[in-house]
Amino acid sequence: VRKSMLRDEFKISISDMNAAVKGVNITKKQRRHTVASEHLEGWQEVTESAKRKFKRLMGKAVSTKKQEAALWEQAHKAATQNFLTEFGSDALGANPELVGCGEVGVGPNVVAGKMPEEISIQADE
Helix, strand or coil: CHHHHHHHHCCCCHHHHHHHHHHHHHHHHHHHHHHHHHHHHHHHHHHHHHHHHHHHHHCCCCCHHHHHHHHHHHHHHHHHHHHHHHHCCCCCCCCHHHCCCCCCCCCCCCCCCCCHHHCCCCCCC
């Protein structure tokens, strides 16, 4: 009766109804699985913690400092590539591979969106 009402009065296709039923069934299955495994949740946290500690002990875990350094390196490469794409390959001078090789926070104040000739370099005091 419900399906015929949806189909006839509201013009909902059978494939849409079947897709909705399938989505509901998937959600019900996930809920049953969650309830069934809920009593194991504490043990799962204990095993995950033990795995992390073991990796740290064996030196196989990647430190957060190394992850941060890798992310900054990726961001720098992407920013340099975007700059070169926008302003051309000669915008960084004779040695573009050396850009950003100095200390972090040291060097000229670069204003985004301006060509290198337009940027006034302010010396740090």
